[in-house]
């Protein structure tokens with residue numbers, strides 16, 4: 001597909017899917033399989049402070065974080081540089097033999113420009129080939145997300161494999177309805193299911209999924225909304241705008257009392273759920289300060305918090321990342337003070353690259 005000889009080139013899988021649809025969960029499970037032992041992972045995070053890289057379970061040498069913007073627009077150069085560097089290190093014997101690369105995009109990324117980069121960049125040709133696009137679709141929120149977000153429709157349309165996640169949370173009828181809709185949007189994509197993050201396929205099975213004719217058709221589709229605003233925002237490191245979608249983060253430097261915090265979550269979900277596209281948090285709670293809680297909100301759905309055994313880095317402050325449509329940062333800050341009883345003076349905006 002890229003003109004590279006697949007016999008000696010390294011397959012690249014693009015793992016995409018809307019915000020909170022389960023990309024990192026699935027990837028973490030897949031990486032435990034022996035078939036992906038030699039895989040390198042590139043994660044593109046959205047937001048001034050990312051948390052995914054703290055939660056992905058792979059060795060540092062196999063893992064690269066691209067957090068200076070969205071890989072579909074402003075960090076394409078970084079992607080090329082990362083892939084070139086991986087190739088160099090692998091050839092120089094500085095890392096395990098590179099057998100596969102998985103690129104996890106942000107939840108708002110348009111995969112088409114990433115594919116263009118991979119296929120058209122002369123410095124990558126011959127060393128890598130596009131193995132396929134895997135798109136996760138959340139069984140709970142998938143339908144409403146497709147109704148509201150052009151980015152999600154594009155991610156589905158370009159998929160070689162659609163992975164419906166969170167199938168444990170919906171009825172068989174609701175699942176069939178979503179699958180029918182997906183089949184209409186992407187008739188050539190194979191469909192798979194993930195139950196509690198466990199997918200019924202292996203990324204290695206994807207080999208050469210891409211169908212050049214299908215690809216030509218969708219490369220002509222209008223780009224998912226990633227225009228001037230996006231570049232502007234990145235230039236100023238303020239956040240990321242995809243047609244009114246913003247991202248911002250909070251750092252809270254005192255332990256949080258969980259009961260009050262949970263009250264605040266209920267309030268935010270009830271009142272702002274539709275526009276609260278994504279909330280991720282690492283929470284320092286008063287009852288078990290050595291064991292932070294990981295929190296995931298996806299629109300109205302708040303997944304049960306998971307308690308880590310230990311802090312993933314030396315930074316023990318609570319960190320919250322929001323991706324919202326039309327909810328001001330100040331509004332969230334006010335509600336944190338009012339409902340979660342957090343002193344406004346202890347809430348701050350993180351400096352970039354806070355780990």
Ligand SMILES: Nc1nc2c(ncn2[C@@H]2O[C@H](COP(=O)(O)OP(=O)(O)OP(=O)(O)O)[C@@H](O)[C@H]2O)c(=O)[nH]1
Nearest residue numbers: 019020021022023024025107166195196197296303
């Ligand atoms: N019940 C259930 N929860 C799931 C499943 N897959 C993912 N989740 C939960 O959904 C939430 C979001 O999952 P992530 O893997 O972080 O989603 P993501 O697509 O990487 O999110 P972004 O990077 O923000 O776009 C987490 O709380 C997961 O535990 C599943 O199959 N079943």
